[in-house]
Amino acid sequence: MFSSSTQKKHWMFSNERDLAKLRESSNTNYIQKMIARDGKPPTEDVYDTFLLPLEEKMLYRHYEFLLREFCKKFTPAVPKAVIGTSLAYFKRYYLRNSVMDLHPKQMIITCMYLACKVEEFNISITQFVNNVKGDREKAQDIILTNELLLIQHLQYHLTVHNPYRAVEGLLIDTKTRMSHIIQDADNLRPLIDDFLDRMLLTDASLLFAPSQLAMAAIVYAVNKAHFDSNEYLNILFQDAPPDKLTHARRICKEMHQMIKAIEMPAKEQVKQIEKKLEKCRNQDNNPDSAAYKRKMEIDDDNSRLAKQGRYEDSME
């Protein structure tokens, strides 16, 4: 239940300003960490080397889009809850981590893999990486190395409440109590799905409860199908105090505006940002870099040393 969930307790924010602030601080944190490690970049302005918060935003929006498409094209087809959950993980991760720390192209497959597990969509890792274009073995390595890291950054809050079940509930309710104003509620489904799909590319899931998302989706669909959405909300909130109804109307409008305001970054822009990212990303987390390989070797050596130590101890 959402009202007693970790989602409500830890992953809900009151407005977009708070989200922007969090992301900005993770951006500055990363830059400071890198400067402390490698020394100051040659130019005066750090943003000549590192990504601006705005550029970061464009990049993760782009990768949210890619993640959604990846989920949709996935074979076997995944339930909607997996898509919702994986995007929720992605958003949560990049709230407190910079895009420069761990490349989002690594994170999207990891989020999706974890979401499959959590939403009980049983699939093996080999089957999973068959959906990945390019080097599958490498993809497998990336997923398995980053999975635990992701879980840790999610603070082990793995349950995500998605709006999809709430939509079902509201539709049942509509068919039962409001059949006089909305006929054939099932015809609204394509519109609702479209709305929720687009919602995935906004921060709505960090700002509104899943049932509110579902309500906004239905109101959107009801409007589009030329039924009376005002009457719908009146019946839905008939037992509630009037301030709740006005609040509901307001957040529906807010969400509809969010949907309209979605703009995808242009491809050339994304390409440019990715080029810049190659120079400033954390090489420790880049599986193609020399630093990453060195780190892995050190880890290997350490475990071998530990084993040897145990052997010598027993010789005494």
Place this chain on the structure above:
Amino acid sequence: MDDIACPRCKTTKFRNPALKLMVNQCGHPLCEKCVEIVFIKGSGNCTTCNVLLRRNGFRFQVFDDPIVEKELDIRKKVLKDFNAREEDFATLREYNDYLEMVEDIVFKLTNNIEVDATRRKIDQYKKDNKSMINKNRGRQTKDDILVERLLEEEKMSSDLRVDQQKREDLERKKALLKEKEDLIDELMFSDLSAAQIVALHDKQKQELLEKEEQEAKERSRPATAFSTGIKLGSKGSEFLPVKKAAEAPPYEYKPLIIDIMGPPAPTVEELEDFGYLNHIRGAEEQEKAGGFESKIACERAIQSALCGLYFGIDGN
């Protein structure tokens, strides 16, 4: 029973009831025969962890879990050096911290965690406390003294009992003999008829028996000590019972109230009465067999649709 098996020759307790597992310091079990084969030269490597072992280090496994055996081994070794007493510490707190440290070391060595560091710690401790360890080595602990005293007391009391028993038996025999003589004397010299005399004696005998019984009853009053020597009900003993927790006010039932942050959801009965169930798929036969009914899904969908609709009002 089937679980008990030799990891090397795979013989199980089921197939060979005479199977006896042995363990060495690494804690990995091996059956008696395999020990003979592998350690024919007197020493060899553990088949499981490849650690060098001596044959005479093997002993029969007493506990089901071989790790327990290993732990006991390690504990014995560690306690040889960590033999400080409660008297050696200024406060109980310090003593408890010390005990905690010892447990920590034993645990780490048993589970192969930071073995090197732990061994270094032990060596350091040995160096630091050399004189105290040597001093304590010969000293009896408080527990030893107590156990010795209890044993002594028990022996004394049992000696006393045996002695008393002997004396009583002797007296009873004497009394019986005397009675018989009295009877014969009276039959010889008394003026009363033989039948009367016998009846009188029978009565006396009865009285004697009754008295004895009463005495026996008195003797067998409730014991004042357990077989372990702990005094029953005596105050001032070193084994005070755990103090009773302060009387808490009796438990008060409070019904569980879940704030669903939304309009009240219909109850299960209402789902049926208002026709909500007409709008969802009925449960299949197989699902019903598993205890699943369509109203469960219906209730869940409706609850998640309504839960959280008020989210975001008045600042929560």
